[in-house]
Amino acid sequence: MTSICEDIAYKLSAYLDNELGEAEKNRVEAHLENCPSCRGSFRELKKSSDLVSARLSVQPSVDFDKAWQHIEPEIRRRPAIRRYLRAFIVKPGFWIPASAAATVGAAALFFALCLPVYKSQRPVSLSHVESVSSKSGSVMVLHTAKTSQPIIWIMEKSPKEKRP
Amino acid sequence: MAAPSEPSDNELIKSCLSGSQAHARRLYDRYKNYVARVIRNMENDPEAVQDLLQQTFIKAFSGLKSFKGDSGFKTWITTIAVNTAKNYRNKKTRRGRHPKVSIDHTGEENGAALELKDESANPQKQLLTKEMGTVIGAALDMLSEEHREVISLWNEGFSYDEIGAMTKTLPQTVGSRLHYARAQLQKILTPYIKGNKE
Known part of the structure; x- marks a missing residue:
């Protein structure tokens, strides 16, 4: 095997997949025409590749309806939660009490957090x-x-x- | 009367996002065979294939909001399927449950999963006897995960560029991996191909 044959052998896979540029493709084709050894290698590569493709293309036996029975409840559950939240949030009477509750909550939280700090920072009254x-x-x-x-x-x- | 045209993937996805279960099922029916094949080509265990298919679709439907539509739904779900199968194989390997497949073993276990339906429709399949299918299945199991991944994706019609984008590698790396994967498969299969001739 010449060094050209080694180089071509490396390109046969991409040539088979039609992934070579025009110049490379022409080079491989010209070499294959003149080299019986590389032609033989290419034939074998194509044959084994076709067999592998045939094996990979066989449809596996899967119970698709049974699989769907597991998939559907999962996807039904998640949007249902989202829909419920969305419907609740867009109600007209939601925002005013929600804002008031949020304000009261924020104020309570502020005092709960700040009061101990305020107390600790008060000046100490001396005797x-x-x-x-x-x-x-x-x-x-x-x-x-x-x-x-x-x-x-x-x-x-x-x-x-x-x-x- | 003209038949109503099939909705596109994007139309079905939009409808799924607004809660249509019927259109979710339609999208599932459109891709179930394809996804099952991609997973089986990554993982040979028939029981695992069903489970991984379920996981893939649950992940896809749950994450549908994050689908941007840049690369097409097929590419998107393929990436999910491949990653789901890879995670499963990695976990299995860590637990030491990965079975060592012998090329000499041509029993019915692997062969049973090989259903050669409608052989006349595909001349390629005529080449494939049940025994040869088992041998190829075992040979594929011997490939590294990276090699198995590229050969499986290439077989589904993706270009080197597309496979590179899916596997986060350069197209040249994809070509190189395919070259070595094929060389390894050829080395294993040549005696069987020649044996069949004789």
Whole structure:
């Protein structure tokens, strides 16, 4: 086999399928006319290819009605859901209550999400003490953020301290 | 009186999308034989063919909205059928259930699926005896998935360009795969062809 024959052998399949360009096709045909070996190869390729085609073209035995019985419920179910949704959505009375419900829902969601954040960001109220002093003693009042009731200390001065 | 003209694929698809079951059935009837053949040429198990056919049509009808109509319904459903069969074969191979077919085995199991109907209508089929059909079926089973895919699609009349678009490969790759697939089949079948002659 010459190198030309090797090249042609590679092109025989595409030639058989009529997939070669005009120039290539002419080249293959010219070679086949002059080369009995390649002509023989082409004949064998065509014969086996025809047999394979015949086998591939045989119709398989399938119970098509039984297959359809499985297909139909599947395709019936999906459009039915879509049709129901579409019919419900286009009703004239749908959009006003739907919009109102959506607004209320959005507001509720906003507060639910933002309130904890707002609370956590509020400034911390610090405890503070007020005191009043007199000759006889002093009173201290403690206000805290946690307790609503103030804590009061009453401190009397000792006799020594009371002296002028 | 002139017979009413058959609705086109696109007309049937439009009608299917607005919920016509009758037109879905019509589309199914139009392509069922073709799809069954494409699947069988990818997967030889007759039970699997029926199941894969169902899967293919369910996928096609469910995804009909995504069909753009650029390449035609036949090409679109072929791609679904081929991918469905490929997924099945891959799963089967992973589970180790892929049967090793012997070329020497010419029993009725494979031959039973081979119904040579109306032989006079197709001269090609006259070449094919039941035994030879079984041998070719086994030889096809020996091909790699890629080679089996291209030879099956080419047999359904698709060009190299169309097969390339469907399998996401270049037309040159399609040609090369066909060349090697045929060479492998020829190697297996030549002794049988010569044996038949003698």
